[in-house]
Amino acid sequence: MTQLRVFGMLKAFVAALFLVAIAAGAANNTTSQELQVALSGVADGFLSTTDAPIASAFDYLISCQNEDGGFGPKPESESDLKETSMAVISIAAIGKDPASYVKNGKSPVDYLRENHEGLSNLTNAEAHIGRYVVAMASSGLDPSNISGKDYVKILKGYCSPSGEVGKENYVWDDAWVLMGLAACNQSxxxxxxxxxNHLRGLQTKKGGWTWNGGTEGIDPDTTSIILCALMSGGEENSSETVKKALGYLHSEQNQDGGFSSMGSNAATDGWAIMAINAADQNPRSWKSESKDPIDHLLSLQRKDGSIWWKKDSEGFSFEWTANGIIALTGGRMPPSV
Structure with missing residues (x-):
C-alpha cells in the first residue's frame, strides 16, 4: 500500500470522526474554517489547532493582548502595529476570527483600524503597510477603505515602473508589498x-536572494520570504525560479533539521517552512539525518508556549511564535491566498 494511499485513508478517517463529533454536538464551538484547517494538515504530518504545541503557542500569543485590543511583543508590553498585525494574521491563518478576541471591549482589528495613521511614521513603512494590509484582508476587511484611506492604492504607489518597490537595496519591503497586493486579489x-518580475530578476545563480538585492550574502530568510511573495503573486511552484530557490534552501539545511542563518533558528525555520508549504511540498519530507524542519522548530518551544530564536536565546519570540503557528499548521504567507 503506497504512502499516499495511507495518508488518504487517514485523512478520510479523521474527517469521519469530525463529522460524527459535529453531529453529536461535541464540536459546536468549532467553526467550519477551523475544522478545514485542522483536517488539511492531518495526512501531511502538520499539527492541528488542538495539538498541545499549537494550543500552547496560541495561548501565549493571546496572553500578549492588551486592554486596547492590540498586541505587544511580550505579555503586558505596549501594543504596536507590527505585533498586532502579526497576531491578526496568525489568528486568521488557523481559521479563527481575530475580531472575536476582545479585551476591554476592543479587538486587535479595532486597534489596527484606530491606529493606522501611525504606519507612515514607521521605519521601512512599505513593509509595515504591506503586513498591515495582509492582516486586514485576512480579517475579511477591505484594505482599500480603512477609515477612508485606500491602502491598496498606497501599496501600488510604492511600485516604480522598473518594479523596484520602496527603498532601493532592501527587498523585504518588495516582498511584503507584493504579498499585500496578493492578499487583496491584486496579483x-x-x-x-x-x-x-523585479524580484524574480534578483535571484542569484545559487538560487537564493540577498536582503539588499545583490549577489553576495545570500540567506535562507530572505529567500523564503521572497518565495512566499512570488508564489502569492502567481509564480508557479513548478517554475525554474522556484525549483532553484528550493534547491538552495535544501543546501542550507542542517543536520538538526533547521536552516543555516547564524545557525539553525526559529526565524529561519518559520519562513522556510511557509515557503515549502507554499510550494506544495511537505516539510516532513525534508529530512536531514532523521530530523526535519518541523522537528527543529518544535524543539525551540518553551513551557509557556512561546517559540525562542534558539534554545538559549529568546530573540523576538512573539514573531517566531506567530509565524510558527502558521508554519506548523501547514500555512503560508499570506494565508488568505
Whole structure:
C-alpha cells in the first residue's frame, strides 16, 4: 500500500470522526474554517489547532493582548502595529476570527483600524503597510477603505515602473508589498506583475536572494520570504525560479533539521517552512539525518508556549511564535491566498 494511499485513508478517517463529533454536538464551538484547517494538515504530518504545541503557542500569543485590543511583543508590553498585525494574521491563518478576541471591549482589528495613521511614521513603512494590509484582508476587511484611506492604492504607489518597490537595496519591503497586493486579489495588477518580475530578476545563480538585492550574502530568510511573495503573486511552484530557490534552501539545511542563518533558528525555520508549504511540498519530507524542519522548530518551544530564536536565546519570540503557528499548521504567507 503506497504512502499516499495511507495518508488518504487517514485523512478520510479523521474527517469521519469530525463529522460524527459535529453531529453529536461535541464540536459546536468549532467553526467550519477551523475544522478545514485542522483536517488539511492531518495526512501531511502538520499539527492541528488542538495539538498541545499549537494550543500552547496560541495561548501565549493571546496572553500578549492588551486592554486596547492590540498586541505587544511580550505579555503586558505596549501594543504596536507590527505585533498586532502579526497576531491578526496568525489568528486568521488557523481559521479563527481575530475580531472575536476582545479585551476591554476592543479587538486587535479595532486597534489596527484606530491606529493606522501611525504606519507612515514607521521605519521601512512599505513593509509595515504591506503586513498591515495582509492582516486586514485576512480579517475579511477591505484594505482599500480603512477609515477612508485606500491602502491598496498606497501599496501600488510604492511600485516604480522598473518594479523596484520602496527603498532601493532592501527587498523585504518588495516582498511584503507584493504579498499585500496578493492578499487583496491584486496579483494581476500591473504593479504586482512588475514587482514580481523585479524580484524574480534578483535571484542569484545559487538560487537564493540577498536582503539588499545583490549577489553576495545570500540567506535562507530572505529567500523564503521572497518565495512566499512570488508564489502569492502567481509564480508557479513548478517554475525554474522556484525549483532553484528550493534547491538552495535544501543546501542550507542542517543536520538538526533547521536552516543555516547564524545557525539553525526559529526565524529561519518559520519562513522556510511557509515557503515549502507554499510550494506544495511537505516539510516532513525534508529530512536531514532523521530530523526535519518541523522537528527543529518544535524543539525551540518553551513551557509557556512561546517559540525562542534558539534554545538559549529568546530573540523576538512573539514573531517566531506567530509565524510558527502558521508554519506548523501547514500555512503560508499570506494565508488568505
Amino acid at each position: 494581476g495588477s500591473d504593479e504586482a506583475k512588475s514587482a514580481l
